[in-house]
Amino acid sequence: MLYRELSISGAWVVEVDPLTDVRGFFARTFCSGEFAARGLPHSFVQSSISYNAKRATLRGLHFQREPSKEIKLVRCTAGAIYDVVLDLRPASQTFRQWVAVELSAANRTALVVPHGCAHGFITLTDESEVLYMMSEPQAAALASGVRWDDPAFGIKWPLVPQVISDRDATYPDFIPQIAGGA
Secondary structure (H helix, E strand, O other), X not given: OEEEEOOOOOOEEEEOOOEEEOOEEEOOOOOHHHHHHOOOOOOOOEEEEEEEOOOOEXXXXXXXXXXXXXXXXXXXXXXXXXXXXXEOOOXXXXXXXXXXXXXXXXXXXXXXXXXXXXXXXXXXXXXXXXXXEEOOOOOHHHEXXXXXXXXXXXXXXXXXXXXXXXXXXXXXXXXHHHHOOO
């Protein structure tokens, strides 16, 4: 696998390094030892998928408040998404900054979302599916989010959302304390 650290501390792109032959290819998508050597989560306790029927479906921006230390490994297994990581850690040098990566079934790239960061995406194609691996179980009482278009962040989305949940569309303006010191 190929690893590239992003500008937000703890956020990484993980690309497959395929071994090809006449049948196609074989590639690892996770290696506990390689992840641990980079300080990345090397044990996942939960896995989920998100299926999105329509292009321009927006999900996020979600995070788990403290004391959760949830880290996500996100991969698009069908279609394509524009995936965003937003740093909500007040002590971070990149606080309130964001990075985005296109994840798709074609590029087979994964994204590590560090704890204390919000995560969201918009689908670039119909019938997109996203696989999440989480380092901690989802805790509904700690679930929170920030609005996708909050001017405090200035995220540049490639599409205007056509499908979005009421919850994601109506998060209040960002107040640093809501991240719980994340």
